[in-house]
Amino acid sequence: MRIFLLGVVSVLTLLTGCAQSSESSETEEFTLAHNMPADHPIHESLVDFQRILEEKSNGNMKLRIYGNEQLGSEREAIEMTQTNAIQFTKVSASALEGFSESYSLFSMPYLFDSQEQYRETMKMPEIQDAFYNKTADNGFIGITYYDAGVRNMYTNDRILESNDDMHGLRTRVQPSQTSVQMIEALGGTPTPMGFGEVYTALQSGMLDAAENNESALTDNNHGEVAKHYFYTEHAMVPDILIMNVDAFNDLSEQQQEWVQEAAAESTELHEPRWDESMEEAREIAEEEMGVTFHDVDKSSFMEAVEPLQETFQQNEATKEQYDLIMGENDNE
């Protein structure tokens, strides 16, 4: 809470600073918040976005980046983006589910067939209309996506051979209804909470398990308190860069293009960086933190979530997006 309050104070200070500097030198300054530490690949890719935007605009569009939940959790950062207290934030698509139902689709287990197809889909121009522009009435739009890896289960000490072993497992999920339904379908006990709270909850035994990409073990230190990681590969939930819609509309056409181009270029740079970071994370987790990585037979996990997948097939609210992604699956 204290960090959040400090965050609010900084945002107010920033806003004042922003207005003054734009009057005096025509330089525009924007604020971007996210929840990862400075050595996380997503932070580095956002720094790419910052650098490219500044280069394209000849130094006239500057970005201040606040990572590590300094300005609050994902939910709080989205709310600050809605009111233009900050202009950008990077959040999991899962956190956007509460603002636009279309985003719930990304938390549907086993949505994508492969990482290649996931990346191709996320870069299709149609994604813009099907997802990014749908939240304009909520005060923000999507600008680009960043690969946030494949989500897998990890536990304090429980061994998972099939989804039966998840029975009664208190499992952290992102605060999204679809994620809650997924863990219920798998037989676990879903415990929604913000990412910043997970380490302590695992450490205190309040949680038995969580699910995330490999970097959660290292960059966020969960490998200190969770010693088994299982390749259930149940979801690929993208990170989305969102921007306040008025801040975007207030830009000149040229500036809007720079924002879009800088974001797209940073997404391209992010992909190889991501792959390398995940390999490194596994190595560090295994060798320095004593985490054991397990291959699992995914079939029981996939079967258990079929009813949830069926509800998406019939959901009119996400049909346009579902068809778009499935069309891309079939084209493989």
Ligand code: GCU
């Ligand atoms: C991923 C994702 C984050 C998200 C986190 C979570 O790491 O990149 O944006 O906050 O998962 O599980 O909450």
